[in-house]
Amino acid sequence: MRIRVAVTVAVLAATAALAGCAGDSSDLPVLPDQPKVAATPPAPGGEQAAPPACDPRASLRPAGALPAPGDMPAGSYMATIQERGRLVLGTSQDTLLFSSRNPFSGRIEGFDVDMGRQIAQAIFGDPDKIQIKVIGYDKRVSSAADGSVDLVADTMTANCARWADVNFSSIYYEAGQKVLVSKNSTAKRIEDLGGKRICSAAGSTSFDNIGKVKAKPVLVAVARPAFGDCLVAFQRNEVEGISTDDTILAGMAAQDPYAKVIGEKFTDEPYAMAMNKSHPEFTRFVNAVLERNRADGTWKKTYEKWLGDFGPAPAPPGARYR
Structure with a gap:
């Protein structure tokens, strides 16, 4: 059995319900003073106009010295x-x-x-x-x-x-999404885990991304309320791996001497x-x-x-x- 207990893990498990870690895929509630941006009106001829190009990495330029x-x-x-x-x-x-x-x-x-x-x-x-x-x-x-x-x-x-x-x-x-597995696993990348149960937080973009991995047979995505719950499930042998941002997985691996993070990142975060x-x-x-x-x-x-x-x-x- 792969069951480990540590003080830090216990703390994380106790607080997991209060805060999560990776990107969420849920909609933002509409606030009374901040309505959603209206859809682009149809272009002449009835076709929908293309939305303006977006570079999510481009922010507002600093205005002079601090x-x-x-x-x-x-x-x-x-x-x-x-x-x-x-x-x-x-x-x-x-x-x-x-x-x-x-x-x-x-x-x-x-x-x-x-x-x-x-x-x-x-x-x-x-x-x-x-x-x-x-x-x-x-x-x-x-x-x-x-x-x-x-x-x-x-x-x-x-x-x-x-x-x-x-x-x-x-x-x-x-950052980028990777996968954490047991140290005795022979998998080198997430695609090698076809048919295995991989945990991620419900409603997160990490959970959505698991379904996009081309593995044979397909990966079995397992949802938990937060990533602390995924770590507990992993330590109880309920899942074979956890997938989310490499930063979060690094923290989990630092707590658990029987876990390792494998493969190259398969998303950009x-x-x-x-x-x-x-x-x-x-x-x-x-x-x-x-x-x-x-x-x-x-x-x-x-x-x-x-x-x-x-x-x-x-x-x-x-x-x-x-």
């Missing part, structure tokens, strides 16, 4: 945050290495959390002037869109559908931070912070702090602008 911490421009959303005295960050608490609750200190920490702290540092000169709000993976878009958080950093893939509802920063991490569309100046500000951090080595140091055990830090993703 203001000094504590001296945000009057009337800007950064000034609103400064006056409030804290930045509100939406993230999860069960994505080890990116945003998880430390069982000893009780603090939520990780690569994504540090991305938020760097924005707080730029506004206040103090990275600790931050309030972390735990949100479910299916609430990331709506939390940014309705203003209940200032910023979402939560292993969140920027895509064109989400751009309709929120603004994204430039890309700060390149560019992570970006999400913000309300009503404050484009805030998106430009966040992008200016990311630009500075790429150039001065802060991004590299953050990678080495949280992900250095998996190899040398790659070059940070380059920014693209609209």
Whole structure:
């Protein structure tokens, strides 16, 4: 039997129902003050006009040099945050290495959390002037869109559908979907698991992607409420593997000495931070912070702090602008 118990696993399992980790495929609720964009009207002749081209990686260009911490421009959303005295960050608490609750200190920490702290540092000169709000993976878009958080950093893939509802920063991490299996598995890639039961979170894009893998016979996709539940199912031999973003799988493998991540990534998942569309100046500000951090080595140091055990830090993703 492949049954393992660890303190961290227990913590993650207990919190899995509260927050998820990968992209969601559910629709965004229509908010009273933010109606959905109307469909493109039919072109002359009755044919539907082609939608405008979208580059989900292209964000809003920074507007000049960063203001000094504590001296945000009057009337800007950064000034609103400064006056409030804290930045509100939406993230999860069960994505080890990116945003998880430390069982000893009780603090939520990780690569994504540090991305938020760097924005707080730029506004206040103090990275600790931050309030972390735990949100479910299916609430990331709506939390940014309705203003209940200032910023979402939560292993969140920027895509064109989400751009309709929120603004994204430039890309700060390149992820991709892989699969986790037992160390005694002979599989080298997900296609080698035909007929096996592969777990992913219900309603996630990761779950949808399993059905697109060309394996013979087809993979059996097993849905669980969150990825913490998938890890428990894997350890109980109820499934043969888990498939989601490689970042999330790396956290699971770090907890479980009997698991490994295999194969090349079979999707591209560019992570970006999400913000309300009503404050484009805030998106430009966040992008200016990311630009500075790429150039001065802060991004590299953050990678080495949280992900250095998996190899040398790659070059940070380059920014693209609209």
